[in-house]
Each structure stands twice: as C-alpha cells, then as structure tokens.
Amino acid sequence: MASFSYANGDEPGEFSEGLFICLVVGSQLGLFVVSSMGAKHASFQSEDETQKAYTMFYNAALILNLVMDIALQTYLSYLQMVGVGAHTSDGRLLGSLDSPQQIFESYPIQKSVGKLLFVYCWPCTFFVPFLAEPLAVQWLPKHLGQYIVGANKKIQGENAEKALELGEMEQGRYADCIFNVILMTCIPFISPAYLAMTLAALLFSHAYLYIYDQIKVLRYVRKFNFSDAEVHWLGMQLFAIPCSILAGALVFKTNQMSSKSDELGSGYLKGSSLLIVVVGAAVVHFVLHLLLLEFVVKPMGEEPGSKSSTPYKEAACSCPATFLSTNPVFCLRSKYVLGHNPPQAMYCPGKEHLMQPNPSCPAYYQGPSSKSAASK
Template sequence: MELIWTKVSWLAFAYAFSFVGAICYGIQQTKMFARVSAEEEVMTRYVAILEGLPKMKGSEKVEEILKDAVAQACRVEVVGVSVCWDFAEHRDQVMHALEDAEEPSEGQAPDQSGIFGLEAAITNRVLNGWHVHLPDDAHGHGQEGHGDAHTKQLLQSLETTSTAYVVFATQEGRDKALETAKASGIQVNGATCTLRPDCYAPEGIMWANFHVTEAQRGGRLFTASVNLLLACAAWTVLLYIPYAYYMATFSYANGDEPGEFSESIFVCLVVASQIGLFVVSSEGAKHAAYHNEDQTQKAYTVMYNAALILNLIMDISLQAVLSYLLMVGVGAHVADGRLLGSLTNFQEIFESYPIQKSVGKLLFKYCWPCTFLVPFLAEPFVAQWLPWQTAKWLVGANPKIKGENAEKAFELGEMEQGRYADCIFNVILVACIPFIAPAYIHLTFGALIVSHLYIYCFDQVAVLRYKRKFNFCGSEVHWLGMQLFAIPVGIFAAGLVFKGNQMSGNDTLGSGYLGGYQLWGAMAGAAIVHAVLHLAVLEFFVKGCGASSSTGKTGAGYAAAARVNPATHFSTNPVYCLRSKHVLGHSPPQVMFVAGKEHVIQANPKIGAYYIDSSASSKIAR
C-alpha cells in the first residue's frame, strides 16, 4: 500500500494519454479520409439511390424505364440505372451464366467418379466457399439447349427489389436531382420514389442481398446474437469447466504446479474458442445480408468483440470462483493475517493478494500467448498455405475443376477490415491488467507491443504479396474502430477510480472511502461518463475536422471517373451485366468486373462503360 500512489499516477497518465492520443489519431485519420475522397475521382459523387420502387418483371426494360423517369422528373442527364434484382435464390445460376459468358462450356463435364458421400459434401462446401461452381449434369448445365436462351428466360423471370442506383453525368446533376426528389419525389408506375446520396464504392455492394428488408435484418441479427450466446455457453460448459475443475483440484502440495501439458491445453482452449467465435460472428454478419461489405464488416466487428468480451468475463469469473474455493480449502491467508475464507465482503475478497495474484496470472496467460501471439502466428499457414495446398489437391483430383474454376480455386484471398476487432480486443485485455493484475503491467504491455509489431509487418506483407485486393468502401469501419476504442479507455477510467479508492484508505482491505455497491457504481459511472464524452468528442469535434479539410473539389464528370475506375455500379452488378447482353441488347455489352481481369472490360460510352485497361491498350498499339 505504500506505493499505491505510483499505480494511481500511472493510471491517471495512461488514461489521459490514451484519451488525448485517441482524439489526435481520430483527427489525423478523418482528415486523411476526407482529403483522399476530395482528391480522387470516386463514383459516389455521381450516384444516388432510388428507393420505393414497385415490383417490375425482368421481361421489361426496367433500366430504361427508370432512366427516363428520373431524367424527366429532375431535368438532368442520367447515364443509366443499375437495378437491384431479387436473385438470391438464383445466385448460383447467375454466376454460372457469367462464367459461361467469360469461358464457353466445352461440352458435358466428365463424371466425378470416386468422390461421393461425405467426401463429396466436404469438397462441395470448400468449393462453394471459393465461389467455384461446378457444372451440375442433373440439371443440364453446360449441355446443349441450356445456353443463351436459358439465361434469357432466367433473367426475364426475376423481379426487382425496391432499390436501384441512378448514375448521373455530373455531380451538379446529381445534387440537383436530390433536391428535386426531396421536394416532389419521382413517379414510377404510380409509386412515389425517393432519392438519397450514396457513400459506398460500387466494389463493395452485395447485389444479392437487396431482397432483405431492415425489419428482416433485425430478426437475422437477433438470431446471430442468440447463436453467439449459445456458442459462448457451450464452450464454457463443455470444454472450459472440465479444464478449470481439473486445475482447481490439482494438488499444489510442496509447491507442485501443473506442468506444461496443462498450460498447452489452456492455450488450445482459448485459441479454439476465439476461432469458434470468429466463425460464428462471421457467419452471423453474412446471414444479416447487409447491402454493403463495409456494413457487414461493422456487424462482424461488433459481434466478435462482444462475444470475446463475454467469453472473457465468463472464463475469468469461473476461474476466480474456483481459485477462491481452492485457496479457502487450503487455508490461504491475506496480508493482515486473516484467513481468506473469513472474509465476507466481495470488495475485500477481490482486493486480497491471493485473488489478485490468481486472477492476474490467469489474465496474463489469456493475453500471452493465447490471444496476442498464437492466432496470428497460425494465420499464414491457415489463411495462405492450407488453402493453396487444398486447392492443389482438389484441382489435381477433380477433372471438373478447370479453366475459370481452377483459377478461382487458386485465387488469393481478400484483406478484410476485421483486423479492427482483433486489435481492439487486445487493447481491452491490456486495459484490464492495471487494476486486476498490476504486477503484470510491464510484461503485458511488452507482449502487446511485440504482437502488434508482428501483426503490422505480417499485414503489410500479406496485403502487398498474398492478397488479391484490399477494398474498403468508406471510413465507416475505421470510424467504428475509433468509437470502440472508448471501451479500453473507459476501463482505464474505472481502474483509476478503483485504485484511487484504495489510496484513500489504510492497509486494511476494503477500507477506502467508497465501499460495496458505491464503489462498483462509481467505477461503472466513470466508464460510462467517459464513453459518452469520448463518443461526443468524436461526433461533434473530430467528425467536423473531415469537413473542414475537404477541398470542395467538384468531380470532372462520370465519364472521367469511369475511365480510371473499372468497378462501376454497372460492372459490379451481375444481373445487369447479363441483362446488358441478353435483354437490353447492348453491343458490346457490359462486362462483369473481376479484380485482376480488368483488361477484358470493353468500352461502350453509350451505356456508361468508359474503362479501357492501359496495359491492354498498349499491347494493342504495339
């Protein structure tokens, strides 16, 4: 207790430094995003979202109908309309048709003999995860009579959703249309539609998800949350409780401690739980069927962090209870000589050295190497090497996988923004150390620094060498990360209250000015007040820095932007690309954008396709 003032001073510095640093970092990043958006030619300047559309059949030229309706209502030049179709149930057929358009079928595929039953099911699941769609002979895919006519029939059977993207020739035209629609709306087949601006790049739009409404998405998110709770409970009950019970019943006589095998089991349990929660969170975010990849990543980040925090609380609480029962059973004493079992106040028990040491040691093991190191060391093998080896085996063993499908099997993965969830949880763990296990501060912070240096280097190499693309449509996920950083800083505030209360008392446990529910309420209040303050500063101060740093540059026009951006609201829409050829009769038709194959896109200014790959054009010139 003589040095409690050093802990309080350190916590005060850590809190102030973290808060001020977070705000300064937020200002710098917000200005950077605003500057890049202002200087680069981005598609969102020329696009507005048309909502409230009535149901229309694919047999109609819906794109031309909507284009004329918007142009007449707003008196501006419209490049075109990209409609969001309800094709979720026909997604595989649509992708098959696109693949056939890129690489015509070579007749009936050879029989997949020798692969059946469970092996075939596992193979198909892996291939579907890679978006490898093998021909299905039972349905006649790839056989004569099921080519363009079948695709056209499929397209004509589809229906529109209530949403479409309207592309304008200029930014001024888009702004004028927004004002006009705000005043009087846009009439389409008797329905009054609205226009609103869009902030997401077309490359991240998930066109197959527009059939899901906001109300339906709420139900899907509830289901995902329930699944996360069940996953946490199942892991704790089925795996962690047996391990914790074994550790609690271990004989610690004569200084004996569990061996390295027990430590290895703990590492495996923690890593396995995080992998399981990652899978459940990822599937839950995808099941929510957001309209954009950034929104999906935001949902994943929130669910994954919430699940990890809940899992941490359950694990630490269970271990603390078992450790307490064990130490009471062996007659452990606290600093003033009293038996630990004689303490009746939770605050006294929590502040006692035996409990602080036990929980602190467990929390440090949870941090290092379980959370900070092992998952990231395994990532190169699990995320890069293993998929490549699996693809090598499948392509070599299955004669159906050839051409475009073989390329997809060996295709590199995409870098996602889910790394925010990993880093935020690591920082949350570190923030818990000072008032739960202050003796481990230097070890934990050192481990965090080493871990994040490795993560930074690994991600840089992965993005530049082993990822197909790294697409983020806007700053929303980054903004969420800055908001979530209020959690660890709030924990610092709660820890400052806890240690400050200890400093106000004497050497007796629980002798601080605040006690019992007053102390816990003050800690919770400090964390909540900081969270409110943190979010308010971000919203009303940091966000404004982005607007002030914008140059106010007006775009040169959609044509100029489309010449340098192969991913447009037309080329990323799979149904539009098929309708361009089979229904709308464009020549040349719109080609689907595929990262790494920009050279196959053909220009057709009449339909808003302006992009010409520079490398392809230079080869033609030579």
C-alpha cells in the same frame, strides 16, 4: 489452472497452461465463426454494415466470454485456496475475510487472478490465433487448391479459378485489436507486477500484426477498396470501452492506496459504495468519450464534398470499374440485346487486360493485352 492454490508459491504445470491456452483459443475461434455467420446471414445491404455487425457481435461475445471465464476461474481458485488454508499478507486466513472487497484485494486472489488474466492475454489472445492465421487462412487454402486442381483434370475454367483465387480483405481486425486493448486495461485492477509484462506482450503482438497485415494486403488478398470509414468510426466508438475501464481502474486503485497498509478493504470507499463509484466513473467516461467523438471529432473530420470536373470519357479511360462495367445486367444487354461489338465487358479484378474499348457502349478502358493487339 484453478486447481492450484498459489498460496505456497505453487504454479500450474506446463500441461495445465497448455490445456488452458487450447481452451481459450478454441472458444475464441468458435466465437469468430458464429459471429461471422451471424453477420453474413443478416443480409445487410452493404459490406460495411456486415463488417460493423461482425465487429460488434465478436467484441460482445469475447467480453462476455472473458467475464464468465475469469469469474468462474477466480471462484474455483478461491474455494481451492480456502480449502488448503491460504493466508493473506497480514496472517489471516483467506476464508475468514467477510467482504468481497477484502477478498479481491488480498494477495492470494490478486496473484491468482493476475496469473489467469496474463495467460489469457499472452499467448492465448495476443499471439497464438494470429500466429496460426497465415498458415490456416493463406498458405493452406492456396496449396490445397493447387493440389486439387492439379490432381483433377475435370476442374477447369471458372471452377479452377475459384479454387485458386485469393481471399477477400476484411475489416475484422478492428475487433481483434480493440479486444486486446480491453484485456490490457483489465490488468490495472490487479497486482501491478503483471502490467509491464502484459504491455510488452501487447506491443509485440501488435507489431507482428502490423507486419503480417502489410504482407497480407500486398500478396495474399484480392484488390479491394474501402469507400468510406464507417467501420473505422465504429472502432473509435468501441475504443470508449477500454478507456472507461481505465477510468474505473483509476478509481479502484486510488481507493486502494488510501487504505491502511495493515488492513484490507479499509479505503475511503467500501463495499457497494466502491462498486457504484467505479461503475459510475466508467459509465461517465464512456458517455463523454462518445459525446466528444460526435460533437468534436466528427465535425473536425468532415470535409465539404467537391464535384469532379473530369468528363466521364476521360475517367473511364483510366478506370476499368465504371457504372456500366460493374452492372451485370447492362453487360448482358450490351452483348445480347444491343449487339455491341465488342460488348461491354464485366469488370473483374485481375482481368482488366480482357476489356476492350467501344465508344458506342460506351466503353473506353483499354486493357494491356488489347493495347498490344491493337499496336500489332
């Protein structure tokens, strides 16, 4: 991608773009694996904390990878265009520009960075990873498990169940969506010609994500319950990043519009002053965003807790997951120490039909199979 000058209308070929897509998707897959392993090996007390750590690790790694990748590609593209004698819109040689602001605002660089960033967004980040996810995460493990269990008669009982069980629902989609929006908010810094295309690609990919996740929740994951909104709250805080990038882009484009039409980098702010104001606007917006979330949004969303008046017996009749049925130590004591008959069954999603009531445990939930057996 960086070996093309873009100066005379040259565009990278299909092979170059395909190779670039593979490199970007491969790097993101590697970052996903490393972030997941880091969050899991941190041994947090709750799954929510693990998901929060993964979201922060993954977003930080993706942002760093984006900055390094685009910066390197832009620099190599600049050297290539200088080597072939690329000209700016006013006829000057690109190599004759003496300030980074003029270089970045020149048409060849704007087109080069815009093309790189657009390909980075679509289809590298917005679509390809999520297009492969149903095949790699849902269909392939399921059919491999069926083949292995069917071909090997030694795999029985619990081992067979583990080979065929569905995956767990995770909240890592926050990291994916937030990074997609971060990429989208980088587009206003460059030529606006890519804005509509990138926004359309973002809307299409997120519509696909919504449909896929809806099917995934209903058909391809085990029963789950997110008891609080900690990861959702972290997502709202991380959303301050794309909003602050937009604030910086607004300052940059406003200054660019104030410049003379025939002179690059002639806006009201120049050089380091422009950089300081752009970064300052982004930082101020970031802080204000977090303050509004903490002192305005959070108090409005808090509801006073109310104690349930439902007796334990009544609640346990309709809910198989209780304090006792989810405690493996008590289930063992019920069977081997206390001698309950039937003992307190361990709650396992998908096996509620095996649970039998015994008020002496106390166990009150009666599964469908035990109900039919009792009626017979």
